[in-house]
Amino acid sequence: MxxxxxxxxxxxxxxxxxxxxxxxxxxxxxxxxxxxxxxxxxxxxxxxxSRLWHVTLCVSGDEAPLTEVRRGLEQLAHDHPFLLTSRYANNHAEIRYWEEARDLHDAAAVALRLWGEHRSTSKLPPWEIVGLEVIDRDTYHQRIAEGYGPPPAAPVGVHPY
Incomplete structure (x- = not known):
């Protein structure tokens, strides 16, 4: 559910x-x-x-067992169903989702807290945030239409690179 x-x-x-x-x-x-x-x-x-913002959060760190990384990302997605998709390897991961916020500053602030605040409850690896992109909905759809943006987040879920 x-x-x-x-x-x-x-x-x-x-x-x-x-x-x-x-x-x-x-x-x-x-x-x-x-x-x-x-x-x-x-x-x-x-x-x-409020507006919708497309967020891509990249994290990286020391190697962790793939099964633990996957389980942690699946738990994060279960606890927070707004996550669209996650891709992972044993030393890095990328999380993509839509955030609803007043402005870019608010959306970025929430994104920068996501990994740290849920690291213990979702048993995520102790990785650091190494990248963040926050773009508005129109820019996201313009990139997709022009063929140079990230592919639409499908299939939804947690997937290895």
């Missing part, structure tokens, strides 16, 4: 509205124009539209 992330939109929807108390004193609207920030009448709360 696949579980949804708390607060995740129904499958097949591309956007949802996030509610927060302001963007913070250091938020620069000019860096993210048109992101849907609009005050709710009389509430003192802002409404922000």
């Amino acid at each position: 696949r579980r949804a992330r708390p607060g995740a939109p129904p499958r097949g929807t591309a956007e949802r509205v996030l509610t927060s108390v302001g963007a913070g004193a250091d938020y620069d609207e000019s860096r993210n124009p048109g992101q849907g920030v609009a005050p709710e009448a009389g509430s003192g709360v802002t409404v922000e539209t």
